[in-house]
Amino acid sequence: MTEPRALAWTAALLLAAFAAAAAPLPQEAPVPGGVAVVPLPGAGAAAPVVRFRGKRVLVHRDGMRWVAVVGIPLAARPGTAVLEVDSGSGVRRVEFAVRPRRYAVQRLTIKDRRKVEPTAEDLKRIRREQKRIRAALAHWREARPESLVFDRPVNGPLSSPFGLRRFFNGKPRRPHSGLDIAAPAGTPVRAPAAGVVTETGDYFFNGRTVFLDHGQGLVSMFCHLSRIRVRPGDVLARGQVLGEVGATGRVTGPHLHWTVSLNDARVDPALFLPRKQAAGTPTSGRGPAPRR
Numbered sequence: 001m002t003e004p005r006a007l008a009w010t011a012a013l014l015l016a017a018f019a020a021a022a023a024p025l026p027q028e029a030p031v032p033g034g035v036a037v038v039p040l041p042g043a044g045a046a047a048p049v050v051r052f053r054g055k056r057v058l059v060h061r062d063g064m065r066w067v068a069v070v071g072i073p074l075a076a077r078p079g080t081a082v083l084e085v086d087s088g089s090g091v092r093r094v095e096f097a098v099r100p101r102r103y104a105v106q107r108l109t110i111k112d113r114r115k116v117e118p119t120a121e122d123l124k125r126i127r128r129e130q131k132r133i134r135a136a137l138a139h140w141r142e143a144r145p146e147s148l149v150f151d152r153p154v155n156g157p158l159s160s161p162f163g164l165r166r167f168f169n170g171k172p173r174r175p176h177s178g179l180d181i182a183a184p185a186g187t188p189v190r191a192p193a194a195g196v197v198t199e200t201g202d203y204f205f206n207g208r209t210v211f212l213d214h215g216q217g218l219v220s221m222f223c224h225l226s227r228i229r230v231r232p233g234d235v236l237a238r239g240q241v242l243g244e245v246g247a248t249g250r251v252t253g254p255h256l257h258w259t260v261s262l263n264d265a266r267v268d269p270a271l272f273l274p275r276k277q278a279a280g281t282p283t284s285g286r287g288p289a290p291r292r
């Protein structure tokens with residue numbers, strides 16, 4: 001073999017290695033509550049360290065380049081957003097555009113009035129729980145996620161999409177920061193991808209809940225479970241059962257509420273499902289089975 005051919009072979013092998021490293025990305029939606037995929041300068045072997053609004057951002061090898069996979073908070077304003085990128089030779093600013101998106105309104109009636117207008121005692125409990133919930137959703141683990149494309153955690157129709165602007169018993173409340181999947185109580189809830197259980201609890205609004213950390217600031221939260229079948233520290237493989245669908249917390253009936261947090265921003269879980277699975281998402285909040 002002559003030397004140029006050997007070089008060509010080496011180049012081909014390197015290209016193949018890079019191509020093999022290119023795993024699928026989530027669906028891109030650079031809107032509030034969505035995900036931006038931002039190419040990063042430099043193609044070094046070492047992963048750049050990226051921050052958005054002071055928080056570490058997931059970086060992903062995409063063929064020959066690195067990309068940042070950025071969660072955009074629902075409260076973000078459309079316009080130019082800035083990443084701070086450290087590739088080892090100083091911090092550079094990389095801009096990306098956040099486009100506007102208007103989410104539908106949903107009106108729900110909750111029979112348990114305390115779940116809409118909590119007492120002073122309830123509020124104390126809620127504040128205590130919020131601290132734990134926020135910490136679990138903001139958790140950073142250096143390990144890279146096994147995959148950025150998830151399986152649906154339960155089989156069932158998507159009943160309430162992410163982002164709905166909500167009114168409970170006529171009162172404006174926080175927007176729907178997850179995706180609801182309708183399923184009978186007792187249906188097994190499975191890890192949509194591998195992860196580490198970082199927290200479990202029984203909360204005022206969220207009911208019985210499991211937090212699953214997929215790595216690099218990508219965290220799933222599963223709410224309203226009737227039964228929790230894991231403990232903090234458990235390492236779950238994709239598809240492993242973590243609990244059962246229930247109706248604990250603020251609900252109108254049994255269903256799974258699934259939140260996905262990325263760099264501490266709540267984003268649309270449907271963006272992490274394969275396109276055909278995400279297609280069942282209703283576009284309006286006036287579906288037949290509105291849930292929490």
Ligand SMILES: [Zn+2]
Nearest residue numbers: 179180257292
């Ligand atoms: Zn929900």
